[in-house]
Amino acid sequence: MAGASTVTDSVADAVLRVVPRLARLMERELVRSGSALSVRQLRVLQRLHDGEQIAAEIARHSSVGPAAMQGVLDGLVDRGLVLRQRSSADRRKQLLALTPDGENALRAGNLIIQEAVGALVQDMKKTEQAQIAEGLERLQGAIDLYVSATRVSRTPSVT
Numbered sequence: 001m002a003g004a005s006t007v008t009d010s011v012a013d014a015v016l017r018v019v020p021r022l023a024r025l026m027e028r029e030l031v032r033s034g035s036a037l038s039v040r041q042l043r044v045l046q047r048l049h050d051g052e053q054i055a056a057e058i059a060r061h062s063s064v065g066p067a068a069m070q071g072v073l074d075g076l077v078d079r080g081l082v083l084r085q086r087s088s089a090d091r092r093k094q095l096l097a098l099t100p101d102g103e104n105a106l107r108a109g110n111l112i113i114q115e116a117v118g119a120l121v122q123d124m125k126k127t128e129q130a131q132i133a134e135g136l137e138r139l140q141g142a143i144d145l146y147v148s149a150t151r152v153s154r155t156p157s158v159t
Contacts, residue, residue, distance in 0.1 A: 015139075029116040030109060036079070037109045040064075044072055045106040048082065048098045055084075055094050081105050 026039050037045070040062070047058050059069035073096065076082040081102035087093040098106065121129050 025116060025120075026113050029112055033112045035105075035109055035112055037105060040072055041076060042106065042109040042113070044069075044076065045081065045098060045102055045109070048096055049103070049106055053095045053097065055096060058096070076102070 023039060030037055030039065030042070043062060044058055047061060052058050052061070055069055055073055056066055058073075059066050062069065064072075073082060073084065077084050079101075080099055083097045083099050084094050085097075087095050121132065124132075
């Protein structure tokens with residue numbers, strides 16, 4: 001199993017090197033293009049576009065605390081990109097929705113990121129590009145499984 005560990009270590013090393021650089025590149029490209037969105041804000045808009053409606057759930061999926069997510073959401077609401085309203089079924093919950101301006105900002109931000117990533121991989125063979133896409137999809141699935149399996153129950157234990 002020493003070989004498996006070496007491969008796993010290699011993947012971990014690659015992730016630790018590539019992911020932060022890619023995140024910085026995406027931030028830089030958004031700024032350079034004149035977008036007023038950060039990568040985190042773009043991710044929130046994407047989650048809302050995908051149907052997520054509750055701030056706490058978006059915070060959990062984004063691996064940030066509720067207070068930090070509230071700050072991100074406040075900025076998006078203030079700019080008219082997100083509509084926030086209380087749930088009629090449960091007044092404690094804030095329901096969120098993209099506004100038409102939010103949809104436009106999401107499309108524009110995604111286009112900026114797609115163009116930047118496209119420039120990174122344009123000289124790679126189509127098969128290499130497909131392998132990267134497939135590997136990232138599989139990694140995302142593994143992350144989702146890991147997060148689900150390791151989510152700490154918020155229910156107090158009875159002793």
